[in-house]
Amino acid sequence: MSAKTLIAEFAANRSESKLLQIIASENINMQKKAIVPKTDYSKIAECYDRVKSEPGPLLPHIIEYGDIKSNSKVLDIGCGTGRLLTNLLPTECSLFGLEPSQEMLREALSKGSSRGIAWIQGDGQRLPFSNEVFDCVYMASVLHHIEKKELALQEIYRVLKKGGRCVILTHSHSQIRRHVLNDFPGVIAIDLKRFPSVPSIKRSMSEASFKSVHHHVFHRSERTSTCRYLERVRSKYVSTLTLFNEEEFQRRFKVFQERVQRKYGNRIKRIIEFVFVEASK
């Protein structure tokens, strides 16, 4: 039985089983002719969870906007190391994580809490599921990586049940402009190009036939030592930082370091903003 059939069958009929872990063997080659600059997640998978902000505050919003109930069938597209999905596990939901990077999936599988989740290597532009199987599909910080965004949204629409919910977590252009990394030469220009604006996401969702498309903005303030923040930047905690070659990165990092030390002193206070776009099928 092919991985695709297995996955489709699991999705359609076997929601009671929570012990399946699948890595589909279909070849994923998304580097070819990429217009969206591609982050090589194989290089940052191992340190990903350590350098990212705590995901806990995002979960209640995903649950609320995704209308996730105890018996929901939920798909996380671009699940990465599974840091969101594994925290949804205490519920009785059937959980599916789809991710193109084998290295990120390996991190997900190594988590004690990963059992009972179906992990699938795949591409958000071509979902290996039958029509109308999920109650909720969400994507957190993924849409900007996807080449054919309209296609990915159509695929989400296809695999959602009638009345199912789609939640997209992204960053607004105004937040990108206000970000601390504004002082890292080149970052803002790249991100303004690769992140679709919130109005354009909403428009594409409506065009994909989604109903009741809304967005919500949340802020959280974070105080951190400048030293710790510089460490995270050095670890390339934001994927944009992986797009420079090492020599370029080091040159720009030096400029950034001088700027933030002058601007903030020992402590950086920053406002982290999240935008959730939610809609129904």
Ligand SMILES: C[S@@+](CC[C@H](N)C(=O)[O-])C[C@H]1O[C@@H](n2cnc3c(N)ncnc32)[C@H](O)[C@@H]1O
């Ligand atoms: C910033 S990470 C977010 C990971 C996870 N959602 C989280 O919040 O921790 C972006 C993820 O999107 C994945 N990704 C990139 N292109 C993708 C595609 N075409 N389809 C699905 N996922 C993709 C990457 O491999 C990476 O794991």
